[in-house]
Amino acid sequence: MSARQFVTFRINGHLLGLDVLHVREINRVLDITPVPRTPGYVRGLVNLRGMILTVFDLGVRLGLAPREIGPETHNVILKKEEVGLLVDAIGDVAMAEAEDVEPPPANVGGIESEFISGVVRLEDELLVVLSADRVVHYEMSPLTETVQ
């Protein structure tokens, strides 16, 4: 029996989560410098205390529309990788036993299944757990990229 904790956030209303162990911090450093001629999911670069981070538009990355920056928009900074993920809003930290994480269904709300590592049934909602590694490293097929 081992409990896992998930940082949760919202994209298009879906509740998504990342294992807390993969997250360095969550902030509102949103002064993003766009980088032209890069893949669509690269929203740009930010300066995080002297370190330059690449910010992914998590919406585009998951195959949805680009995020619009609003008052609730946050940047979820990953550990190890110098990558931040732009999300619509931040939720609570969710807990689940490791065995409660179920294998991912084929498709959740239009999110590319490659990025989903599992789902957790919370009391009133379904938490889609993302794979940090895949979000950062998965190479989109050229076809998928042109769609955005």
Added chain:
Amino acid sequence: MDISADNSLVNEFVIEGRRLLSSIDPDLSALKASETEITPDMLDRILRVLRNITSSTGFLGLDDVNKLSHALEDMLLRIRDGILVPDRVAISELLSGMDTLRAAIEAICADDHTAAVEVGAREVRSGTPLDPALEIKPTKALELVVDGPPYLGRVAFQVDPEALKSAEFEAMDIHAIWLQSEESDFTGDPAMSKLEAIGRVLGSDMDAPETVLADVPGYRHLLLATILEDPDMVCMALDVPEEYVVKVPFDQIEAVLAASASPPGLGLEGKGESDVHLPSLPELKNIPDESRPHLPVPNDADEPAFVASPPEYSALVSQARDKTIPPPAAIARETIRVNLRLIDRMMNLAGELVLGRNQLRRLLEDNAHHFEGLAGILQNFDVVTTTIQEQIMRLRMQPLSNVLKKFHRLVRDLSHQSGKQVDLVIEGGEVELDKSILETLSEPLQCLIRYAVEEALESSEEREQSGKPAAGQLTIRAFHEEGLVNITVTDDGRGLDYNEIVQKATAQGLIDAPTIAAMSDSEMMNLIFAPNILFGAHSSADGIRLDQVRAVIEYTGGRIEVTSAVGRGNTFRLRLPLTLAIIPALIVRAEDQSFAIPQMDVAELVYMHEGDRVRRIERIGEASVLRLRGRLLPLLRLSDVLGLNRHFTDPDDGEIKSERRMRIADRRGGDWMSIDRESAEEPDDHERRMTTPDRRHEGSEEFFIMVLRAGPNCFGLLVDDLLDTEEIVVKPLSDHLKDCRYYSGATIMGDGRVAMILSATGIAASTQLRFGEVDAEERRRKDMEARLLGADSGLHRSVIVFNNALDEYFALPVSDVSRLEKIDAGSIYRVGRREFVTYRGDGLPLIRLEHYLQVDPFPNDIDELYLVVPKAGDAAAGIMASRIVDILNTDAEVVDERAPTTGLLGSAVIEGKLTMFLDAAELMAASARDLQGGN
């Protein structure tokens, strides 16, 4: 035997042992197949493996396996030395012994090695003695075996364990050094004092004449403990070639020390009888392919072998350390080693500090007068912050002399080899460069030196003949200029001859004749950097490739150029950034976004008025070009390059939105670049949308073009605005952006925002600029101009070459000719002795050259002929020409070798034909006199 003490080492050995054994599988099967063909190579390979296994097992205390391996080794030695005949019995015994060894090593895993080995030992008994008596003579000193350069083999050093321990305690690194000395008495050698300067000599082979190389005179092998970590540094300090310094791996030293610290009765304290054989695990890890196996010298075959076995390896090491802490020796220099990553982090933090300072200053400056003394504090804070940043930068800096020093020896060696005399002068070794740049410089500089010595400088005889001192001068000079480090490599040799370079390039098939014909002098000069062109030796393996020099220099963000004077020598000039981390850059804007461009990439800035547009920007094919002082440069607009017109800032919510159809030309109203004029006609024209006009550019009548260097070419990049020059801290791009060649990095600006650093070469490559096309157009225009204007008195002049008699060639400078006319022979009429044609209503007198010069007559059977009408004031006349051969550029020298003849300037060979240059003025004058006299 307790091997559980250090299982990880044992496991490592098992893995390594497997690998080693399988590496000689082919040899073993060969032995199995044909016993007759046993090559020394084969035996050496097997021996080497066995030697390693023996060493490691001895060290790990796997006595039984050790014995077996040792016995096999001995057997092989006897075969190799011809003592044992490798007959069927011997071979099969050897093979089964090897199988047993393999099984024994496998069994170590299963903790069951003893049983297997007993079988093995019994099996090999008949062929070989089980007492391995081939150890070195007993000594209290430790033996440290080091692999030298392949041709020197291995050397065993006798080392005082105490000295080794104290060196280790002081965290010194141990290097084995092969020194050559002309002196037989080494102590007087200046090298010795150099050695003392950087560390302590722990041991040498001077007392060990048995070593492999004792018979090579002048070589001394030394074991040096030094604070220098890097073998390269030792090379530099001692001025010896790199391959002559070998760093002794730390774990090998640990192993040797550990073994020396074996419990009493096992090792050193056995009345000097026992023999300490010190194998090492590192030996096992890297078997040098070329080195011969280290063969111990049998001194006293009756001495019983003894293998030191440290049962508790790590415990003993620490024990040894605790017991024998030597008094710290005088520290040679006040230095400490710092992890580079730590420095990088400090640099980051210093950058942050600067940012914080800027923000604080901005906030407080206006209110400073409210607080007494605040201005002073701010000022102080300012200075300290800047100093901290500078000093941290300096941590990475090292003097250039670290690299330059070793070139004395290189030049000496090279000049010996090539039989030339060369004096090397090095100036400015104290100039400092970032460590990472410094490290990349060694190779290209070596190349340039080789080029200078082997190619550029002449032999002593040749030099004396041309009145130069016998010894060639080679000068390497380093200095600061324009915030960059400049390094020049200058020789006083024969200089670059275009023809030779062109020949070389042609001979190596790198370039074809038409391309050469179209080249300018400087382009020909640049051929020495052409990809793959080889100088020096004629095999690709050791030829000098200057293109690689350029590649390396450009990789570090630097540039290289060459200037040359025939007969006086070449100068290669390297211009390098001080550091990769901080570079001066221009900040420019395109579509409200800031970008940095390294100043190194910027050749010049062109400021233009609206009115200049029409005159200076035009189109060739699809591309826009900029006219700049007679040159044509491909021209790009930054916002087009980056596709920035696809985004605009929504005035309502301040968000950046994608707008696919919008074109920059629409926003500006003016389509100043011809490419836009064309694109405006594209079918999606009607979909264009007008958006908020960009106020900054509305009605703007001036703009900036940066002329950027991309390798040998230049191109213009038009930017919306030019902001400032800043020293920027370059940060590498993350992997997600690495593929994007437009950028070379990112930086954090004064306001805390990130800005991308543009790469000129990347932009040129990504936009596939057609430099060739633009160059061709430029040349075409130049040619045309030359034809129109005629040539100046310079080297190149264009001449009209024509015939009178069909086999005699005449030439007139184009600049002296007013026109060429083609006429029918029938239209010629005679007045007295002279012939005329009617031209624009007037009679134009004709000149037959044979009337004025000693030349063959004009052919009679020609229906159509040409008239060359020289410029000569009012007295017009046409020189009759049977054929116009060519109009061409030539730098052929006109030689007046005849007795002075009126009407002739002299002759020259043009395109292989002896061609007579006419003196137009004289001819005209003669013709005029003739006419007057005739009348």
